[in-house]
Amino acid sequence: MSKPFQISRRFFLQKSALAAAASGLPLWFVQRELAAQEVVKTIASPNDRPAIALIGCGGMGTGDAQNAGRFGDIVAVCDVDQRHADAAAQKFTKNGKTPAKYGDFRKLLERGDVHAIVQGTPDHWHTLINIAAAKAKKDVYGEKPLTLTIDEGKHVIQAVRENKIVFQTGTQQRSSKRFHLACELVRNGRLGTLKQVEVFVPAGIRGNQFKKASVPAEFNYDFWLGQAPVAEYVAERCHTTFRWWFDYSGGPVTDWGAHHNDIARWGIGLDGPVGVEARVVTPPLPDGYTTPSEFAATLTWANGVEQIVKTTTADSPFGAVLDEHGQRNGVKFTGTAGWIWVNRDEITASDKQLLLAPLPDNAVKLEVSNDHMGNFFDCVRSRKDPIASVENGHRSACIGHLIIIALRTGRKLAWNPAQEVFTGEGAAEANVHLARPMRAPYDYRFAG
Ligand SMILES: NC(=O)c1ccc[n+]([C@@H]2O[C@H](COP(=O)([O-])OP(=O)(O)OC[C@H]3O[C@@H](n4cnc5c(N)ncnc54)[C@H](O)[C@@H]3O)[C@@H](O)[C@H]2O)c1
Numbered sequence: 067m068s069k070p071f072q073i074s075r076r077f078f079l080q081k082s083a084l085a086a087a088a089s090g091l092p093l094w095f096v097q098r099e100l101a102a103q104e105v106v107k108t109i110a111s112p113n114d115r116p117a118i119a120l121i122g123c124g125g126m127g128t129g130d131a132q133n134a135g136r137f138g139d140i141v142a143v144c145d146v147d148q149r150h151a152d153a154a155a156q157k158f159t160k161n162g163k164t165p166a167k168y169g170d171f172r173k174l175l176e177r178g179d180v181h182a183i184v185q186g187t188p189d190h191w192h193t194l195i196n197i198a199a200a201k202a203k204k205d206v207y208g209e210k211p212l213t214l215t216i217d218e219g220k221h222v223i224q225a226v227r228e229n230k231i232v233f234q235t236g237t238q239q240r241s242s243k244r245f246h247l248a249c250e251l252v253r254n255g256r257l258g259t260l261k262q263v264e265v266f267v268p269a270g271i272r273g274n275q276f277k278k279a280s281v282p283a284e285f286n287y288d289f290w291l292g293q294a295p296v297a298e299y300v301a302e303r304c305h306t307t308f309r310w311w312f313d314y315s316g317g318p319v320t321d322w323g324a325h326h327n328d329i330a331r332w333g334i335g336l337d338g339p340v341g342v343e344a345r346v347v348t349p350p351l352p353d354g355y356t357t358p359s360e361f362a363a364t365l366t367w368a369n370g371v372e373q374i375v376k377t378t379t380a381d382s383p384f385g386a387v388l389d390e391h392g393q394r395n396g397v398k399f400t401g402t403a404g405w406i407w408v409n410r411d412e413i414t415a416s417d418k419q420l421l422l423a424p425l426p427d428n429a430v431k432l433e434v435s436n437d438h439m440g441n442f443f444d445c446v447r448s449r450k451d452p453i454a455s456v457e458n459g460h461r462s463a464c465i466g467h468l469i470i471i472a473l474r475t476g477r478k479l480a481w482n483p484a485q486e487v488f489t490g491e492g493a494a495e496a497n498v499h500l501a502r503p504m505r506a507p508y509d510y511r512f513a514g
Contacts, residue, residue, distance in 0.1 A: 068351065068430065074452070078099075078292045081100065081121025082097040083095045083126045083160075084102050085100065088242075089243065090412060091243055091244065091247060091413070092247075092421050092422050092424075093424075094422075094427040095243070095247050095424075095428050096243075096369065098448075099243060099434065099436065100336060102434055103246070106418070110273050113161075114280065114447070114508050115137070115138045115139050116137070116139075116181035116182050116205075116446060117139055117141040117142075117148070117180050117182075118131065118134050118135075118137060118139065118140050118141065118180070118181070118182045118183070118184060119140070119141060119142040119143065119144065119165075119174055119177070119179050119180045119182075119183050119184070119204075120140060120142070120143045120154060120158075120165075120182055120183075120184045120225065121144045121145075121174065121184070121186070121195055121199075122141075122144075122145060122187030122188070122191070122195075122209075122335045123143050123144070123145040123147075123150040123151055123153065123154035123186070124145075124150060124186055124187075124188075124305055124306065124467070125306060126186045126209055126236075126401055127154075127184060127185075127186020127187070127209070128153075128154055128157065128186070128328050129186075130184045130186055130207060130209070130439070131143075131154070131158065131184045131186075132157075132158075132216070132353070132449050133241075133407050133439045134184050134207065134439055134442075134443075135158070135437065136439070136440075137440065137443035138181070138182060138353070138443065139160070140158035140160075141166065141179065141180060141388065142166045142168060142174050143155050143165045143166075143167055143168070144167070144168035144169065144170070144174045144430055145169070146169060146285065146286040146289040146290045146365065146438075147266070147282075147284060147285045147286070147290070147305070148169065148284035148285070149282075149284045149285075150305075151167045151168070151169065152167065155165050159341070165188070166336060169286060169289075170289075171195055171198065172198060172512075172514070173243065174449060175198055175199060175202040175204065176202070179362070180204060180350050181204065181205060181446070182204060182206070182207065182442075182443075182446060183195075183199045183204045183205070183206045183207070183208075183509075184206075184207050185199070185206055185207065185208040185209055186209050187209075187318065188308040188309070188314050188315060188354040189211055189213070189214050189308070189309070189314060189315040189316070190214045190292055190293055190294050190308075190313065190315065191292050191293075192208060192209065192211075192212060192213060192214070192218075192222075192514055193213050193214065193221060193222055193322035193513075194292070194293070194508065194510070194513040195208075195513075196208050196225070196226075197222060197225040197510070197513040197514075198219060198512075198513040198514050199231070200222075200225035200226050200228075200229040200231045201225060201229060201475035201514050202460070202511065202514075203229055203231060204231065205231050205232040205442075205445075205446050206226075206231060206232075206233050206234070207234045207236065207439065207442045208233065208234070208235060208236060208323065208459070209235075209236040210235055210236045210237045210324040210325065210328075210459065210463070211316070211320045211324040211459075211462075211463040211466055211467075212314075212456070212459035212460050212462075212463040213460065213463050213500050214293075214314075214315070214498045215467060215499075215500060215502050216464050216467045216468075216486060217500045217501035218501070219459075219460035219463060219464065220460075220486070221510065222456060222460065223228045223457060223460055225435070225513075226456045228435075228455060230449075232442070232445045232446050232449065232450075232451070232452060233452070233455065233456040233459075234438070234439075234441065234445070234452035234453075234454055234455075235454035235455070235456065235458060235459025235462075236444035237324060237325055237458075237459065237462060238252075238254055238325075238438035238454075239325050239326075239328060239329055239331065239410070240328065240435065240438065240453045240454045240458075241435040241436060241437060241438035241453060242410065243436065243439060244408050244409075244410070244413045245329050245332070245408055246423075246432060246434065247382050247408075247413060247421070248329070248333065248397070248399065248406050248408040249329065249332040249333040249432055249433065250267050250425065250429070250430070250432045251406060251420065251421070252333040252334075252399045252401070253333065253335050253430050253432065254425055254429045255401075256401075256403070256406075256420055256423075256425075256432050257399055257400065257401025257402070257404055257405065257406065257420070258401040258402030258403030258404075259370075259399055259401055259402045260333070260334065260369070260371050260399060260400075260401045261370075261371065261372065261401055261402065262373070262374065262398075262399075262400040263330045263333060263334060263371060263372075263373045263374070263397065263398070263400075264324040264373075264374045264375075264376075264397070264398040264400070265323070265327060265329075265330050265373065265374065265375040265376070265397050265398050266326070266376060266377075266378045266394060266395055266396055266397070266398075267318045267319075267321070267322035267323050267375070267376075267377055267378070267395060267396055268318060268322055268377065268378065268395050269318060269348070269359045269360045269377040269379035270309075270310055270317045270321070270349065270355070270357055270359040270360070270377070271307075271310060271355065271359055272350060272351050272354065272355060272359045273310070273351065273354050273355050274350075274353050274354025274355070274361060275303045275353070275354070276297070276301070276303075277300065277301075278300060279296060279299060279300060279301055280299070281299045285304075287299055287304075287320045290304060290500035291505070292505070292508040292509075293502075293504035293505050293508040293509065294313040294314055295313060295505060296505070297313065301498035302355075304316050307355070309321050309357075310355035310356070310357050310359075311355060311356050311357065311473075312356045312357055312470075314358070315357070315468070316357060316363075316466055316470045317355075317358060317359070318357070318359070318361070318377050319357070319361065319363075319469045319470055319473075319497070320373070320463070320466040320467070320470070322395065323375060323403040323465070323469070324462065324463060324466055325403065325467055325468045326375075326395075326396070326397050327338065327375065327410070327462055328454070328458070328462035328464035330373055330375075330397055330465070331399045331461060331462050331465065332432070333397070333399055334367055334369070334371055334373070336367055336368060336369060336470075336483070337461050337483045337484070338461055338464055338465070338481065338483030338486075339365035339367050339373065339468065339481060339483065340366055340367060340368050340481055340482070340483065341365065341366040341368060341469045341478070341479065341480050341481060342363065342364070342365045342366075342469060342471075342472045342478075342479050342481060343363065343364055343472055343477070343478040343479070344361055344362065344363035344364070344368075344375075344469045344472035344473045345361065345363075345473070346358040346360075346361055346473060347360035347362055347376075348360035349363055358473065359377070359379075359480040360376075360377040360379065361375075361376065361377055361469070361473060362375070362376040362377070363375045363376065363387065363469040363472060363473075365440050365465065365468070365469070368483075373433075373465075374496045375465075375469060378394035378395070379394065394412075395410075396408055396409030396477060397409070402422075404416035404417050404420050406420060406421070413493065423500055425446075433453050434451075435453040438453070438454070441453050447463075461483075463482075468481060470499075471488075471496050471499040471500075472496075475492060475495055475496050475497060475499070477491075477492035477495065477496060478491075479491070479492055479493070480493070486500075487500070
């Protein structure tokens with residue numbers, strides 16, 4: 067009876083040693099993760115393929131839908147730019163079946179046969195579509211950042227919870243072993259007392275003097291603008307470059323920042339900071355993109371941790387702000403006993419023993435997911451909360467929104483993370499930015 071166990075045990079050890087060598091992760095951690103996977107693996111029957119609809123068929127939405135196609139079938143696509151809907155419908159045609167095309171997500175959401183939504187619209191559309199999908203009882207994989215404003219987050223959480231849908235935020239670094247290891251070590255005091263978390267994000271872009279153009283016939287520009295103010299059409303306002311305009315997004319603060327601030331918060335282990343100040347390093351050009359391409363911010367946390375968030379660029383005329391590893395993108399945790407640096411490619415530490423020494427059995431264990439989209443579909447089946455729950459998405463997005471409010475007001479601000487309001491000096495001015503006016507008819511009533 068013991069032989070099969072010995073064989074599988076040997077196989078397991080070989081598999082972990084190979085995985086550890088390939089990933090650069092410590093063996094103890096890889097062994098633990100693989101063992102956990104063996105236990106939790108849920109096998110879906112081949113017939114258990116939910117019908118999925120993609121809303122927002124740009125770069126990320128299309129990538130997400132392709133990823134989701136491992137678990138279900140793409141039966142419908144929706145975009146306010148018909149060219150994007152056409153391309154997605156073609157891409158997801160399978161076995162002679164072409165997904166149905168929509169220009170208005172509300173029509174798509176009327177379909178009773180659609181179970182899950184993949185949401186890849188620009189930031190200023192996330193909230194209304196997520197709420198409408200929740201009200202239509204669809205489970206949602208929704209791209210980061212969860213929202214455009216702090217106030218929107220409260221509405222989305224309410225819709226998700228009231229309608230009991232499964233919601234995964236597209237902050238996929240939560241499903242990466244490197245970030246998981248870094249945060250778990252930090253949470254277990256491996257660095258002694260955590261003192262500082264530095265978040266480095268790539269700088270945004272500057273640009274102006276955009277050429278006026280007529281709106282392409284296939285593009286419903288007013289629908290694309292949605293809640294944002296009416297603005298003269300220039301191509302640089304919309305597809306992909308929307309992220310460099312405050313009306314639709316937040317620049318580098320909420321772009322890469324949404325990912326790394328989520329990791330910073332996971333490592334710190336608290337809901338939100340208690341103070342924020344920020345400065346523009348490189349101002350936008352006149353009559354161009356409105357978000358600063360380079361900024362630096364400092365946030366304070368109730369446990370005494372200082373969080374720095376700043377852009378890095380090698381060729382900035384204002385001087386490169388690379389960390390000591392020459393890195394421009396990642397998170398560094400520093401405590402009284404050393405530091406850990408982590409990004410999507412590597413994890414390193416001031417002393418390699420900080421990574422190599424296993425955590426004790428009674429250590430605080432963070433939730434494990436090794437496949438962000440897979441975790442969403444596992445939860446669609448189990449009805450549990452995915453690793454990047456709507457509350458996690460909201461609280462992590464708030465860090466970016468707080469920095470933006472500090473940049474826009476130019477004030478040092480105190481924040482109450484439980485009440486989600488600014489307090490003290492400058493609070494009245496800052497609290498005005500918790501929500502933004504929504505242009506009719508694209509306000510909450512539009513979400514049904
Ligand atoms: N998780 C990640 O790593 C990651 C990476 C890139 C982008 N993103 C996020 O994905 C989102 C999309 O980014 P992108 O770069 O793919 O943008 P994009 O401009 O390429 O795509 C957005 C698409 O949404 C469509 N759209 C806009 N309003 C719509 C509406 N009301 N209904 C239906 N379609 C609508 C646009 O026409 C466009 O086709 C952003 O929120 C971004 O932050 C996440």
